[in-house]
Amino acid sequence: MVNHSNAANEVSALIIHQIRGNEMCCMQGNLKMIERIFQDPELQKLPLSWALRYDVLTDSDAVASFSGILMKQNVGVLLEVTPLLASASGVIYRGLPDGSDWYHANHAFLVGYSISERKRLIDTIIGAYRELFHANPLFSVSWIIDSWSLEYLNKQYGIKLHELTKEQFETDGYTLYGGVFNIPYVPRLKHPLLPARNTNDMLDLVVVRQTVSDIEKNYGSAKAYYTSQPNDYLKSPYNQRFSYFTQLVEQVVSQEDDNAFGLFGLENSREWESYQEEYLSQLKFLAEKQIAGTLKILNPQEVYVRYKGLNSSVKMLKSADFPKSGVLWYFGSTYRARVEILGDHLVLTDFRVYADDLEDPYRNEPANKSRVYWIAPYLLDSSQQFEQQENAQTNIFAGDQVRRDEGVTRFGIDMMAGNFKLQSTDGKFTILSNSGSVSFTPQYIDIASGESVKLLDPIALTVRELFEINTDQYVHFRSHPRFFLHPDRIGETIEMGWENYDLEPIVMASFKKTTGNLMLIPNTKLSQIEIRSLASIFQPDRSPYRLDLAHTTFYWHNHEAIAGRNPVRLFIDPRNVLDRPVSVKTVTHPDLGNIQVTLPPNLDGQMDSFYIDFTSVDPISKDVRLSIDGNILPKSEKITFYSDCTLRIYECVTNPHTLISYVKLFVNEQRGRLTIYLSDYFQKIISHDVFEKGKILFDETIAYILEFVPAIYPSKLL
Secondary structure, eight states: OOOOOOOGGGSEEEEEEEEOOSOTTSOOOOTHHHHHHTTOTTTTTSOOEEEEOHHHHTOHHHHHHHHHHHTTSEEEEEOOOOHHHHHHHTOOOSSOTTOTTTTSHHHHSGGGSOHHHHHHHHHHHHHHHHHHHSSOOSEEEOSSOOHHHHHHHHHHHOOOEEEEOOSEEEETTEEEESSOOSSOBOEETTEEEEEOOSGGGBOSSEEEESSOBOTTTSTTOTTOOSBSOHHHHTTOTTOOOHHHHHHHHHHHHTSOGGGOEEEEOOBOOTTHHHHHHHHHHHHHHHHHHHHHTSOEEOOHHHHHHHHHTTTTSOEEEEOTTTTTSSEEEEEOSSEEEEEEEETTEEEEEEEEEOOTTOOOTTSSSOOOSSOEEEEOOEEEETTTSEEEOTTOSOOTTTTOSSOOSTTEEEOOEEEEESOOEEEEETTEEEEEETTEEEEEOSSOEEEETGGGOEETTTTOEEHHHHHHHOSOEEEEOTTSOEEEEEEOTTSSEEEEEEEOTTSOEEEEEEEEEETTEEEEEEOTTOOHHHHHTTHHHHOGGGOSOOBOTTTOEEEESOSEEETTTOOEEEEEEOBBTTSOBOOOOOEEOOOOTTOEEEOOTTGGGOOSOEEEEEEOSSOEEEEEOOEETTEEOSSOEEEEEEOOTTTOHHHHHHOHHHHHHHHHHHHHHHHHHHHHHHHHHHHHHHTSOTTTSTTHHHHHHHHHHHHHHHHHSOGGGO
16 A cells, blocks of 8 residues: 655755856846855754856855855856856857847757857856866756756766756746656656656756646646745735745655655845745744654755665655545656546546657757747647636636636546545556556556546547547647547557647557556657657747737737837737747838838747837838738738927927827826836835835835926926
8 A cells, every 4th residue: 555654764855046146137146145044043054055157156256255154055056158158168149248138048048059069158167166166066957958968967077966947838938848846856868857767868867846846736837826936926816825835845745755855945036035034934944844854954965866766766746635636646757647636537637758769859959949848748738738618717827828727628538437545566556446447557557447438528538439439530729730539440549649730640649458458558659750740839949830920919009109209019929820939030011211110139039929119200100011921911000100399399389280199199108107106116115014114105105206297297398
């Protein structure tokens, strides 16, 4: 039977902080974080770890202020590419010279650079680390990293642990979706997101994933509300507070044996002061847990030693009440599965295929778009395969590519019904009920009495019915190509998968009927060519689909502006026929006379919404009709620039239409400025304890009025 208890030494934790320096361009860090944490004697005994960016390692003033503290701690490197590191490495920085778009994934991470450039960047930051600490770092952090760089760090410099970011979809420009999370694992040689299969397919290091993810709620949420980091859960609209953090710690403690692990920590972002008290409370709570023997906080070396030897062990996460309620995650070497209890049914809602040939797409070829993707191929991803419910009450996730339960009906495979219990024997997990059983083995899922298995809406057929119909079935899901089910002629196998761009069927998994049982078998023989042919869903930055006008959003913020002062602005969210983000190569337009058109720099490298600004120093009116990547917009838009009456007083006085238009635009402009002023003001008020610091109310109000009034009534008009 499954052991539901944990000895103290079985529940381990790791605390890593990501420390950025003073490089202004690139999410400048707040170095007061280090000092503040070590002011507390209660926290000085914790084995804390710190990953330093290049701009910290080379800042003599910063190093002088905290090197004595960090010499007693565990220190690694934060692998983020900034203009400073690129320059020192002799590498041409991918982003704008001022670093204003540094956060784009292909600028900030090694995945955006060639192999020779990656080598120079790594050698430079490791060299700076060696100069300071006289040794190689033991661990590194980068929210996403190509497999070549990770292998080089491991073999050349002895890195034994690397931290990736959590499971997330199109959050912060980088997607990591479909891997092992919350549990340390030994990665595949050619894909850091996947667990190694054997000794010939592994690196001599351990991967950990940033923060503790909520195993029930983090699936299908692009908003990053459901993790142990205070800057995540405190932003949640569900009013999550410190009690939510303690729940996540209990989630860690409740896991089975070697799966009981928690990674904690925080970046020293500019927001540090907003979250410092919450985070210090977290550290104190973890310290209390360690004293009580509930958690054992390890250093990176200890995590490496422990989990390197556990590569072959079964990895599983489950809700505390499972199988009465909640979810279970099974991480095998050939597939990943997520099952959940919905009413009295056991439903498979996520099934990933860890194919033998699956390779990190950026191993040899650098990313050239602002978004990068690691998506493990799937037969099922119910966070994307869903139908919108009519009259949904909750719209918090509306518009997201991935969705949680609110307002949607998710696709899945109903495997059996009844009252469930969980058994574990020799690494095989079995869920039992009075109607049958479901077993998770390393190679497949075995379902007893499997003919009653049903594929939910929009298919709404049992496996028995599919065999009886014995006809190919097709269905469409939002933002996907066609999903197919192909029964064979003898009624023993049903192949399932997706049609690629050329309408060829790519099999992801199969139902295979055996005596009294049904096996769900992942197609581990998927070739890299087949996987790439489904780039539209598994590698969107390399999708063959281009911009589609019907799915692209065009929104004019305004059609009129004051010449020489304001732009006419067009917002564009480019999408392809699957309603997924795409990049735009060219934007063309007819001659607009004196009107200047400003496009974003590096337009072809972006996979994000953007603005086009139209400006003119002279009064002018023109019809604008754009062509984007050869697609001519179906209608033209008239834009007009009116005279600035503060500069052309006589013209405005003698032309009532011009004067009226100017006044209208000026009032709208000031209304917008007032909105910003008041928003800033009330945010500042709310962020203070009004009862203790109520005296700021009057002072701040007067200050804002004195600043705002001249903006409304400029001296030229008084």
